[in-house]
Amino acid sequence: MMKAKTWVIAKLFDGEPTESNFRLIEEEVPSPKQGEFVCEALYLSVSPYESSSSDKAPLGSALMGHQVSRVTDTKNSEYPVGTLIQCYSGWRSRSLINPKENPEALKLLKVPNLAGKEPSLALGVMGIPGVTAYRGLLEVCEPKAGDTVLVSGAAGAVGSVVGQIAKIKGCKVIGFGGSKEKCDWLKSLGFDHVFNYKEVNLDDALTSAAPNGVDCFFDSVGGEVSCRVLQHMNDLGRVCVSGAMSSYNYGDKQPLMPSPFHACLYKRLKIQGFSVSSCDARFEESRTQIFKWMNEDKVKYKEEVQEGFEKMPKAFLTALKGKVAGKIIVKV
Ligand SMILES: NC(=O)c1ccc[n+]([C@@H]2O[C@H](COP(=O)([O-])OP(=O)(O)OC[C@H]3O[C@@H](n4cnc5c(N)ncnc54)[C@H](OP(=O)(O)O)[C@@H]3O)[C@@H](O)[C@H]2O)c1
CATH class of the missing domain: 3.40.50.720 (NAD(P)-binding Rossmann-like Domain)
Known part of the structure; x- marks a missing residue:
């Protein structure tokens, strides 16, 4: 059993949220059973449009969003320790994942080979x-x-x-x-x-x-x-x-x-x-093409990286104000 930090909804959104709408809690993450693995978040996405799902969620539920994480404990041979994945685990520092359980909701993918570029790109231009x-x-x-x-x-x-x-x-x-x-x-x-x-x-x-x-x-x-x-x-x-x-x-x-x-x-x-x-079948092919254009300098991107899991609400509110160009990412 391990601990995870999770940001939950402390107060329901009514119009534009503030930092008082969020609370940091500790959750227990069980050890993986056969077919499962545990991963630790490396980068998390904060997007304005994620608020549109969060404002309907009940009090105390985790804020939702995509993350890039690393497998740290596993009972699934397809996901050995060290595998980089992207998934819809929400604002959690650590998650237990069973790829077979509700795969639609997990939106689980392996981060492709980015030839040394930061895996955070899988939340933006390569995601x-x-x-x-x-x-x-x-x-x-x-x-x-x-x-x-x-x-x-x-x-x-x-x-x-x-x-x-x-x-x-x-x-x-x-x-x-x-x-x-x-x-x-x-x-x-x-x-x-x-x-x-x-x-x-x-x-x-x-x-x-x-x-x-x-x-x-x-x-x-x-x-x-x-x-x-x-x-x-x-x-x-x-x-x-x-x-x-x-x-x-x-x-x-x-x-x-x-x-x-x-x-x-x-x-x-x-x-x-x-x-x-609706594009799952063409997702990998599409990002392979985007990666090719990036390497040819035809597609450029901007990432604003904010450090620290505790900064999630602040980063989210910054994204909501629309002041920053490109993709806002939180690095754990
Ligand atoms: N269809 C899909 O499958 C899919 C998938 C992912 C994302 N999306 C959508 O794509 C859109 C853009 O996503 P993104 O990640 O690129 O986010 P983003 O550009 O950071 O989105 C926010 C931007 O929208 C602009 N905006 C214009 N009017 C606004 C208003 N009244 N209130 C708030 N923002 C306003 C702001 O920029 P300016 O002030 O510069 O205009 C703001 O920075 C979102 O609507 C998201 O839901 C759709």
Whole structure:
């Protein structure tokens, strides 16, 4: 029997959470039985969208999220001691895992060979955010060379990869970022036009950057800004609804938005929700391709690493405020 530290919900989220919503407890982790193993967290992901599941969880339950961890004790020959894995164990320093038990919920994968790069990449560009960007763009937006692609939340872990892959595919890429620092970074990644959507008149900005209209819109945000963008889409444009950052804090009390149906009808748009969970069969193939682009310097990434498991809530609140570009990671 070993001990683990776990962050749990001390107070239910009501709007934007604060540090008082979280409490650190100690849990006991049993020794592994046949088929099981114990792993220790090395890196944990904190993502704004994880709050959308946490605000529905009962008091005292563990905060959920992905982590990269190392197997330290095992009764499963497929996972010898030292194996690096990624899994959905939540904000836990140590977990007991049975790969056969509820494999869907565990989202268990081995970290691929990253040729000496930090395994934390499996939580960002080489993990769910990267694969979401790649598959969502290809499968829903179906970009063709010469298309104009617009990316909201462009400086995030997902959006930054979307824009770079759209450039690889020969598209013109426009990104929305929420600060000067984010916009500067996006320009350095090769985005053709970048706007701080909080400061510009969106219609003017899009008319000048996309005088011939937008063909593909990869949306992580939703709400009024996204409805505005639809007015600038071309006939038969494709919209990948990959996230809805503007609405996660509202829970069941979603505000009514301007209706997108007029633009959808008259421009014959395809607006399709996307979930990376439907891409399991192509996950490894997709990140192999992303890794190749990284090594060719065609896909770059940014990680903000905060040290210390006790910093989880602070890091999460930083992510929620959207001040940081790229992926926020906590290193244990
Ligand atoms: N579909 C899938 O399978 C899948 C998988 C993984 C993630 N996702 C989604 O992808 C989206 C982006 O994920 P990420 O990891 O790249 O996170 P992220 O970019 O760090 O997400 C947060 C960003 O959204 C932007 N944002 C715009 N309006 C906002 C608002 N009203 N409230 C809060 N944030 C706002 C902020 O950036 P700016 O201020 O710069 O705009 C903020 O930094 C999330 O919505 C997530 O749910 C989807």
